[in-house]
Amino acid sequence: MLPIFVIIPLGCAFLIPIASKWRKGSAQILANLAGGLLLLFSIKSIFWLKTGIKLYYLGGWKPPFGIAMALDGMTVLMLIVVNLIGCLALVYSIDYIKRYTSPALYYTLFSLLLAGLNGVVVSADLFNLFVFLEITSIASYALVAFGTEAEELEASFKYLVLGSVASILILLAIGMLLGSVSTLNMADISRSLAASSSSSKDIILYCTALFIMGFGLKTALVPFHAWLPDAHPAAPAPMSAMLSGVVIKTIGVYALCRVVFNILGFTQMISSIFIWLGIISMLVGVLLAIGQWDFKRLLAYHSISQIGYVIFGIGLGTPLGIMGGLFHLFNHSLFKSLLFLNAGSVEYSTGTRQLEKLGGLSKQMPVTSATSLIASLSIAGIPPFCGFWSKLVIIIAAFQANNIAGGVVCVLVGIITLASFLKIQKYVFIRKVEEAMAGVKEAPLYMLFSMAVLAVLCVAAGLLFLPFMDTIIKPASDALLEGLNYAGLILGT
Amino acid sequence: MKEAGMSLIVKRITKITVSLIFLYGVYIVLHGHITPGGGFAGGVIIALSFIHLVLAFGKEAALKRLNETAVSAIESLGGLLFWGIALLGLLGGVFFLNILPKGRIFHLFSSGTIVLCNIAIFLKVGAGLFAIFIALAAMRMPAEKKEGKK
Amino acid sequence: MSIYILCLILFAVGLYCLLVKRNLIKKIVGLGIMEYAVNLFFILLGYRHNGQAPILDKEQAIVNMVDPLPQALILTSIVIGLGVMALMVAITVRLYEKYRTFDIGEIRRLKG
Numbered sequence: 191m192l193p194i195f196v197i198i199p200l201g202c203a204f205l206i207p208i209a210s211k212w213r214k215g216s217a218q219i220l221a222n223l224a225g226g227l228l229l230l231f232s233i234k235s236i237f238w239l240k241t242g243i244k245l246y247y248l249g250g251w252k253p254p255f256g257i258a259m260a261l262d263g264m265t266v267l268m269l270i271v272v273n274l275i276g277c278l279a280l281v282y283s284i285d286y287i288k289r290y291t292s293p294a295l296y297y298t299l300f301s302l303l304l305a306g307l308n309g310v311v312v313s314a315d316l317f318n319l320f321v322f323l324e325i326t327s328i329a330s331y332a333l334v335a336f337g338t339e340a341e342e343l344e345a346s347f348k349y350l351v352l353g354s355v356a357s358i359l360i361l362l363a364i365g366m367l368l369g370s371v372s373t374l375n376m377a378d379i380s381r382s383l384a385a386s387s388s389s390s391k392d393i394i395l396y397c398t399a400l401f402i403m404g405f406g407l408k409t410a411l412v413p414f415h416a417w418l419p420d421a422h423p424a425a426p427a428p429m430s431a432m433l434s435g436v437v438i439k440t441i442g443v444y445a446l447c448r449v450v451f452n453i454l455g456f457t458q459m460i461s462s463i464f465i466w467l468g469i470i471s472m473l474v475g476v477l478l479a480i481g482q483w484d485f486k487r488l489l490a491y492h493s494i495s496q497i498g499y500v501i502f503g504i505g506l507g508t509p510l511g512i513m514g515g516l517f518h519l520f521n522h523s524l525f526k527s528l529l530f531l532n533a534g535s536v537e538y539s540t541g542t543r544q545l546e547k548l549g550g551l552s553k554q555m556p557v558t559s560a561t562s563l564i565a566s567l568s569i570a571g572i573p574p575f576c577g578f579w580s581k582l583v584i585i586i587a588a589f590q591a592n593n594i595a596g597g598v599v600c601v602l603v604g605i606i607t608l609a610s611f612l613k614i615q616k617y618v619f620i621r622k623v624e625e626a627m628a629g630v631k632e633a634p635l636y637m638l639f640s641m642a643v644l645a646v647l648c649v650a651a652g653l654l655f656l657p658f659m660d661t662i663i664k665p666a667s668d669a670l671l672e673g674l675n676y677a678g679l680i681l682g683t
Numbered sequence: 684m685k686e687a688g689m690s691l692i693v694k695r696i697t698k699i700t701v702s703l704i705f706l707y708g709v710y711i712v713l714h715g716h717i718t719p720g721g722g723f724a725g726g727v728i729i730a731l732s733f734i735h736l737v738l739a740f741g742k743e744a745a746l747k748r749l750n751e752t753a754v755s756a757i758e759s760l761g762g763l764l765f766w767g768i769a770l771l772g773l774l775g776g777v778f779f780l781n782i783l784p785k786g787r788i789f790h791l792f793s794s795g796t797i798v799l800c801n802i803a804i805f806l807k808v809g810a811g812l813f814a815i816f817i818a819l820a821a822m823r824m825p826a827e828k829k830e831g832k833k
Numbered sequence: 834m835s836i837y838i839l840c841l842i843l844f845a846v847g848l849y850c851l852l853v854k855r856n857l858i859k860k861i862v863g864l865g866i867m868e869y870a871v872n873l874f875f876i877l878l879g880y881r882h883n884g885q886a887p888i889l890d891k892e893q894a895i896v897n898m899v900d901p902l903p904q905a906l907i908l909t910s911i912v913i914g915l916g917v918m919a920l921m922v923a924i925t926v927r928l929y930e931k932y933r934t935f936d937i938g939e940i941r942r943l944k945g
Contacts, residue, residue: 193778197770204762207755249772249779317906324913328920335924340931341942347924351851354864354917361910362844362871368903369878719888723912789891808912815919819926 192246192259194231195269195308196322198224203301210294218284221297225277228304232269239266239665243679245314253314253375253681260314260680263665267516268311268444270662271523274647275435276304278640279428282531285634286428286538296336296426303329303432307440314680316364316453317374323360323441327353327408330437333429334421345417345424352417356407363400366393367453377680380453384674394454401449402463409442411501412471415494419478422493423486423543427534430486434493435527439519443500452669452676456507464505469596471498472603479610485533485543488614489526492569495603496522502600503584504670506591512667514583517659521576521651525568528644532562535633535641536618545614549623554630557638559619561645566615568648570608576651688741697739704732708809715801716794722804729805730812742820754814761806768799836877844870857925857935861918868914872907879903 202224209216238244244261247253280300287293306329309322331353335346368374370393371382383390403414410418422433450456475495482488500522503515535558536551537543552559568575571582581604588597632638651658672679688694708728715721733749772780786793847870850863879900885893887901925935932940 197766197778201763201766204759204766207759208763211752211756247777249781250775250777317909321909321913324917328913328916331917331920335927338927340928343924343928343931344940344942347857347921347928347940350917350921350924351860351864354921355851355867357913357917358864358867358871362874365871365875365878365903368875368906374902719886723908788889812915819919819923 191231192244192261192312193248195228195273195312196305198227198231199301199305199308203298203305206294206298206301210297217294217297218280218287221301222277222280222284224301225273225280225304228273228308229277232266232273235261235266235269236661239263245680254373254378257318258314258375258680259312261312262676262679263662263667263669264444264448264516265311265669267520267662267666268440269308271520272304272307272311272436272440275432275523275527276300276307278643279431279527279531282431282534282637282640283426283428284636286426286534286637289538290336290426296333299329299333299336300429300432303333303437307436310440310445314376315374316367316376316379316449319376319445319448320357320360320364323408323445324357326437326441327357330425330429330433334425334433336426336429337424341420342424345420349417349421352407352414356404356414358404359400359407360404363397363404366397366400375680376448376453377677380455380674381677381681383454384677398450398454398460401446401454402460402467405442405446405449406467409438409446409497409501410494411467411497412474412494413467415471415475418494419487419490422490422530423484427486427530427537430490430534431527431530434490434530435523438493438497439500439523443497443504443519447504447670451671451673455674461505461507464501465593465596468498468500468502468505469599471495471501472599473498476603476606476610480606483545485536485545485548485614485618486530488545488610489529489533492607492610493522493526495607496526496569498603499581499584499600502596503587506584506587506593506596508587508591509667509671510583511587511591512670513659513663514580514587516666516670517655517663518577518580518584520663521568521580521648524644524648524651525565525575525577528561528565528641528648529569531637531641531644532558532565535637538633538637539630545617548618549621550619551630552619555619555632557642558633561641562619563615564645564648566611568652570611571604572608574649574652576648576655579652579655688744689739693739697735701732701735704735705729708732708805712801712805713798714791716797717789717791722801723808725801726805726808727812729809730816733809733813734816737816737820742817746817749813751814751817754810754817757806758810758814761803761808761810764803764806765800768796768803771796837874840870840874840877843873846870855937857928857937857940860937861921861925864921865914865918868910872910872914875903875907875910 202220206217206220209220238261246259248257287296290296303326306322306326310319310326313319313322331346331350334349335342367379370390371379371386373379373382383394407414422430425433450460472495475491475498479488479491479495482491500515500519503511503518533543536548539555540548542548564575568577571578581600585597585600588600708725711720711728712722712725715725769779772778772782775782781795783795785795844867847863847866850866851860854860854863879902881897881899884897884899887898928940929935934940
């Protein structure tokens with residue numbers, strides 16, 4: 191039952207505009223119900239995987255004619271990331287979105303976003319992936335502009351232009367592949383490319399470049415990162431959590447890895463491109479983050495830097511490196527969403543997110559303060575928390591692969607990250623300020639609930655990292671390492 | 684005070700042509716499975732017929748017949764209908780399975796659920812395009828806002 | 834082959850317009866040109882010299898037809914493009930309300 195991941199949120203998105211006319215509060219009930227169901231099914235999908243790769247043919251049409259959906263280790267990992275963060279962000283929205291005027295519209299767009307993300311993950315057809323990617327993108331463009339203030343509109347326009355250029359490049363690459371092999375099923379493309387003559391090597395090279403540019407723009411790797419620091423802070427807080435925690439990973443890292451590893455083939459050249467993109471992203475992201483005084487903008491720059499770790503780990507190409515990268519992807523979605531939710535509740539209670547104006551909130555907002563401390567320690571890589579283990583794995587993998595420079599950069603960036611988050615802790619929560627923050631109250635219950643759950647998960651993923659690696663990360667990295675054999679697994683030999 | 688909309692000639696011609704355009708759109712939708720066209724093309728044509736009305740008679744007159752709530756409800760209905768048709772396939776075991784009898788080729792009543800899909804898409808696209816047009820037309824420039832009612 | 838190069842030139846025109854023009858509306862037009870260049874590329878992929886339209890009809894035999902698959906794909910892509918374009922225009926209108934200008938150089942509240 192793979193299409194269930196698309197059916198539920200899509201139905202929800204169409205139902206909400208009608209239902210909310212009939213009863214005011216029905217939008218959030220429906221959306222949360224859908225989020226909960228999706229989370230349930232995505233946890234269940236771990237057990238579906240036990241019996242091997244699952245395939246689903248839409249309308250009963252076998253590939254290469256029809257659209258297929260596939261479930262392998264990588265899909266399961268991404269489904270859990272998407273639906274976990276999606277569900278918690280929806281719970282958080284119950285209280286947060288009261289500040290905005292049209293909640294029905296927000297929940298419609300959010301459901302559409304979830305439909306797109308889940309669709310990208312389960313799709314085994316290249317053009318179908320593109321369509322879902324566009325659904326995701328359109329929903330996120332609209333959600334970034336949701337506040338319709340000047341800054342939000344400006345950020346959204348920037349995001350729109352660069353996102354559309356990325357989509358055009360991806361479409362062009364899909365066209366190139368279609369022209370050379372006349373099929374759109376991923377496995378079939380991979381098999382046809384492998385079977386065809388040497389002239390297809392040029393096509394592969396060209397398509398790889400286009401895909402790296404396109405998905406790199408969507409991921410905001412460093413030469414392509416200009417839109418991210420504007421777009422992510424501008425959105426409502428739960429949406430920022432989704433954008434930083436999930437969207438750039440799903441339509442960026444996941445799609446890039448799927449295309450590069452399972453369709454085009456992971457070569458030495460691509461490996462070094464990934465490593466360099468990763469190193470530059472790590473360094474530039476963290477260095478730009480130091481000077482920021484806007485809470486959410488600082489977090490957005492750290493997203494660039496942390497995605498650099500993921501791409502670096504995956505680019506190493508060794509089993510350990512890929513595992514580290516994917517584990518860091520999961521961890522980053524936990525702690526970065528948590529940090530954005532914290533920033534949201536600070537903004538909700540105090541009305542500002544400028545670090546200089548904030549201060550001394552650890553008394554008034556104990557839960558927010560405690561959870562943000564856990565998240566900060568996780569992102570900085572302090573031992574028992576989850577961020578430490580994934581960074582450790584990546585660094586070990588880097589040294590094993592003889593990439594000393596990369597490993598050193600990883601350590602260095604970790605230290606700067608720690609400094610940068612100590613700054614947040616100091617300015618927002620610890621330092622003493624007179625009166626300015628006197629009347630501030632803790633955020634409402636639902637917001638606290640989702641932050642607490644994420645904080646617990648951060649600790650749990652840190653303490654139980656070995657069993658966790660075995661059950662979820664290992665199958666995912668195996669799916670990537672399978673490389674071009676993916677075609678055989680999907681189509682049968 | 685000036686009357687809303689364009690001159691008498693345009694209004695007169697519009698009254699005659701709009702119904703024809705609408706009818707043509709319906710034809711395109713219903714024959715989508717046997718001739719070129721289908722839900723999207725037909726939906727666009729029908730949305731254009733309404734836009735035609737808006738241009739000729741002014742926004743208020745057209746919105747009296749089809750207000751914004753109705754448009755967005757119709758759009759969602761189209762989406763839900765398409766979703767429902769896709770779910771209908773689950774009765775036969777597979778999502779999106781065409782379970783209705785296919786009929787004879789080149790006949791109006793043939794090809795199972797494709798006709799229904801076309802109708803759903805037509806509702807979605809027609810209402811959606813018209814909603815986009817209304818939304819963009821309703822956004823007034825600040826200069827206009829001063830003299831306009833709001 | 835030359836027709837593909839013309840298609841590429843169209844793409845480049847769009848890209849130039851997107852990069853160089855400072856007016857938001859012109860940027861949107863540039864993006865539209867780029868998108869249609871890619872759409873055109875897809876249609877050209879399926880084109881066959883002296884081919885027939887891929888429509889099944891009683892009198893028509895299925896010989897020498899143009900490939901209908903890219904056309905179907907491009908219909909989807911056009912719909913997506915329509916959605917993006919509508920959103921973009923709506924945001925531009927709102928931006929004009931806030932800043933009273935279409936010049937990208939003056940819409941610069943976000944920095945750093």
